[in-house]
Amino acid sequence: MGASADVFINNAIALGVTLALTFVLGFVGTRACSRVLVPLLRRFDEREGVAEQRGAWASRVVVLISLLVGLSLVIAAGLLSWYELDASQILVHWIQDGLLSDPVAAAWVAGKLALALATVLVLNRVLRRAIPAAVDSLAGLELLSGRREALDTFLERTQLLVRLGLGLGAVVAVVHIVSESTFVRDPVVAVAYVVIGGALARAVVVAAHLIVEVLFELSGSLEERQTPLRFVSRLSQLTNVTKRVVEYFVYVGCATVVIGEVTPGTALAELGSSVIRVIGILYVARVIIEICSVAVNEWLAASPDASEAEQQQRQTLAPITTSLIRYAIYIMAISMALGELGLDASPILAAAGLMGIAVGLGAQTIVGDLVSGFFILFEGMFLVGHRVRVGEVLGVVEDIGVRVTKIRDEYGVLHAIPNGEIREVASHSQRYVNAVVEVGVPYEEDLPRVLGVLAAHLEATRERYPDIIGDSELRIEALRETCVWLEIQTPVRPGQDEDMSEALRLEVVTALGAAGVSPPRARHVVALEKSAG
Numbered sequence: 278m279g280a281s282a283d284v285f286i287n288n289a290i291a292l293g294v295t296l297a298l299t300f301v302l303g304f305v306g307t308r309a310c311s312r313v314l315v316p317l318l319r320r321f322d323e324r325e326g327v328a329e330q331r332g333a334w335a336s337r338v339v340v341l342i343s344l345l346v347g348l349s350l351v352i353a354a355g356l357l358s359w360y361e362l363d364a365s366q367i368l369v370h371w372i373q374d375g376l377l378s379d380p381v382a383a384a385w386v387a388g389k390l391a392l393a394l395a396t397v398l399v400l401n402r403v404l405r406r407a408i409p410a411a412v413d414s415l416a417g418l419e420l421l422s423g424r425r426e427a428l429d430t431f432l433e434r435t436q437l438l439v440r441l442g443l444g445l446g447a448v449v450a451v452v453h454i455v456s457e458s459t460f461v462r463d464p465v466v467a468v469a470y471v472v473i474g475g476a477l478a479r480a481v482v483v484a485a486h487l488i489v490e491v492l493f494e495l496s497g498s499l500e501e502r503q504t505p506l507r508f509v510s511r512l513s514q515l516t517n518v519t520k521r522v523v524e525y526f527v528y529v530g531c532a533t534v535v536i537g538e539v540t541p542g543t544a545l546a547e548l549g550s551s552v553i554r555v556i557g558i559l560y561v562a563r564v565i566i567e568i569c570s571v572a573v574n575e576w577l578a579a580s581p582d583a584s585e586a587e588q589q590q591r592q593t594l595a596p597i598t599t600s601l602i603r604y605a606i607y608i609m610a611i612s613m614a615l616g617e618l619g620l621d622a623s624p625i626l627a628a629a630g631l632m633g634i635a636v637g638l639g640a641q642t643i644v645g646d647l648v649s650g651f652f653i654l655f656e657g658m659f660l661v662g663h664r665v666r667v668g669e670v671l672g673v674v675e676d677i678g679v680r681v682t683k684i685r686d687e688y689g690v691l692h693a694i695p696n697g698e699i700r701e702v703a704s705h706s707q708r709y710v711n712a713v714v715e716v717g718v719p720y721e722e723d724l725p726r727v728l729g730v731l732a733a734h735l736e737a738t739r740e741r742y743p744d745i746i747g748d749s750e751l752r753i754e755a756l757r758e759t760c761v762w763l764e765i766q767t768p769v770r771p772g773q774d775e776d777m778s779e780a781l782r783l784e785v786v787t788a789l790g791a792a793g794v795s796p797p798r799a800r801h802v803v804a805l806e807k808s809a810g
Contacts, residue, residue, distance in 0.1 A: 284363050291364040292354040296347055303343030307336040345448065349465075356464065389454050397447040404439050408432065420491050427487055434480040441476050445469040467539045478531040485523040489516060512567055522560045529553055555614045562610035569602045597678075653677060653696055663706035664772040667699055673772070687775075706771035709746055712778040714767075716785055717760035717797040724761060727794055731765070734788035735781070742780060744773040749781075760797030 315332035357364050412432045415421050421428065445468070452465045493516045533549025540546060574595055659665045663674045665684065672686035681693045718727050728751055735749040747768035754764040765785065769777040 284361050285358050287366075288354045288358045288364045292350055295350050299343055299346050299350065303339055306339035306343075310335040310339060341444075345444070349448070352464070390451060393447060393450045393454065397443045401439070401443050404443075405436070408435055408439065420494070421487070424487060424490070427483060431480065431483040431487065434476070434483055438473070438476040438480050442473050445473060470535045470538050474531045474535040478527050481527050481531075482524050485527060486520050489519050489523060493519075512564075512571070515564065515567055518560070518563055522556060525556050526553060529556065551617050551619070554617045558610050558613050558617065562606050566603050566606050569606070570599045573598050573602070653682070653699070658702055659704055659706070662772075663704060664774075665705060666703040667694055668701075670694065704771075705774055708771065709768045710771055710774045711766045712745075712769045712774045712781055714765040714778060714781045714785055715754065716763050716765070716789070717757065718763060719760050719795060719797045722794055727789070727792070728763075730788055730792045730794075731763075731785060734784060735765070735767070738781070738784050742777065744770045744777055746770060759799050 310332050314335055315328050318328035318331055354364060357367075409432060412428050412435075416425055416428050449462075449465055449469050452462055493513050529549055529552050533546065533553070536543070536549060537546040653659070659674055659677075661674050661677060664672070665674060667682070667684060670684050670686060670692045672684040672692065674682065675685050675691070676683040678696075681695055682699065684692045684694065686692065718724060731751060732749070739745045739748075745767055749765055749767040751763060751765050753761055755762040765781065767777065767781055
C-alpha cells in the first residue's frame with residue numbers, strides 16, 4: 278500500500294509539473310502568435326484584418342493543442358497509477374537512455390515530429406479549401422440543386438471528420454514516434470478509432486441519404502415506360518425505410534470495424550457481422566413484400582374489359598392476397614434471421630405449430646369465421662361496394678376480411694359481423710334491383726286515366742335517369758278504405774334502389790299534381806237512429 282501511495286504521489290507531482298509546463302508553453306505560444314506572427318503576416322498580406330484573423334486562428338490551434346496534450350497527460354497519469362508505474366522514473370529513463378545517450382536519434386525524433394505536424398497543417402489547409410469547392414460543384418448539379426440544406430450538413434460533418442481525423446492522426450503519429458510501448462499506444466489508438474469511426478459514420482449517413490433520395494427520384498422517370506422497369510417507380514414508399522436501413526448498416530458496420538480493431542476476436546466483434554446480415558435479411562424481405570404488393574395490384578387491377586362485378590372482386594381479393602404474402606415472407610425472414618444469430622428456429626416453429634393447434638381447438642368459432650371468410654371471398658357471394666342485407670343490417674360493404682365483414686348502414690353506423698354468423702345474404706347489387714314507389718288514388722278518380730298519365734310520365738322520365746335500366750310496371754296492390762293502392766316497380770342499377778325510389782316518388786307526385794289528381798281523403802259515415810218516442 279505504501280508503494281502504491283508513493284507512485285500516486287509521484288505521478289500527481291509529475292502531472293502537475295507537466296500540466297504547468299504545457300499551459301505555460303501554450304500561453305507563450307498564443308502571445309507569440311499575437312506579438313510575432315501577426316506583424317510578420319502583415320508584411321506578406323497587407324489586406325486589412327487578414328493577418329489578425331490568421332493570428333487568431335493560430336492562437337486557437339495552440340490552445341486546442343495545449344488542451345489535448347493536457348487531457349492526454351491526465352489520462353496517462355491515471356493509467357500509470359492504475360498499473361502502479363512511476364511516471365517520473367519512466368521519464369528519467371527515457372531521457373537518460375534516449376535523449377542523452379543518443380542526441381542524433383533524439384534530433385531525428387524531433388525532426389519526425391516536426392514533419393508530422395507540418396504534414397497535418399498542410400493537409401488541413403488543402404482539405405479546408407478542396408471540400409467546400411467539391412460540395413459547391415455538387416450543388417450545381419440539377420439533381421442536387423434542391424438539396425442545399427443536406428449538402429451543407431454533409432459539408433459540416435465532413436469538415437468535422439477532417440479536423441478530428443487530422444488531429445487524432447497527429448496524436449497517434451506522435452505517440453508512435455515517441456514511444457514504442459503498446460501500453461501507451463493502444464489506448465490512444467482505441468480512442469482515435471472510436472472518435473473517427475463515429476464522425477465517419479455520421480458523414481457517410483448524410484451522403485447515403487442523398488444517394489437514396491436521388492435514386493428514388495430518378496426511378497420516377499420510369500413510370501411512363503411500358504417495360505417491367507415501370508414497377509420500380511412504384512416503390513417510392515421504400516425511401517424512408519431504405520434510409521433507415523442504410524443508417525443501421527453504416528453505424529453497425531463502423532461499430533463492428535472499431536470493435537474488431539480495438540478488441541479483435543471477441544464475441545462482440547463477431548456479433549456485428551451477424552447483426553448486419555439480419556438487417557439485410559429484413560430489408561430484403563420488406564422489398565420483396567413491396568414488389569409482390571405492386572405485382573398483385575397490377576395483376577388484379579381493374580381492366581377496361583372486366584365487368585363491374587369482376588372489378589369489385591379483384592378489389593376485394595387484392596388486400597387479402599397481399600396480407601397472406603406479407604405474413605409468409607415475414608415468417609421466412611424471421612426464421613433466417615434467427616439462424617444468422619445462431620438460434621435454431623425449428624423448435625420455435627414446432628412450438629408455434631403446437632400452440633396453433635391448441636388455439637385452434639379452443640377457438641373453433643374463430644376458425645369457423647376464417648373458413649367462412651375464404652368461402653365468401655372465393656365464391657363472390659358479395660363484394661366490397663355491394664349493398665346487402667345481412668340479418669337486420671342493411672348497408673354497403675366496406676371491407677371483407679378473413680374473419681369479419683364490415684357493413685356501414687344508412688345511418689353511418691359501421692357493423693362488424695363475424696363471417697361465421699353470415700347465414701343468409703340479401704344482395705341489392707346483383708344484375709338489377711327494383712325501385713318501388715307506392716301511391717294511393719281516390720275512388721272517384723278515373724283510374725285508367727291515372728295509370729296512363731303515370732306510365733307516360735315515367736317513360737319520359739327514363740331518359741333523365743341513366744340508372745333506370747327497364748320499363749316501369751304499374752299494378753294495383755290493394756283496395757283500401759279510402760283509395761286504390763298502386764305499386765310502381767322500376768328496374769334500376771344495383772345499389773341505386775334507394776336513390777331512384779326517392780327520385781321516382783318525386784316524379785309521381787309531380788305527374789299526379791299536373792294531372793289534377795287529388796290525394797286520397799279519409800271518409801267517415803255517421804248513422805243516426807231515431808228514438809222510439
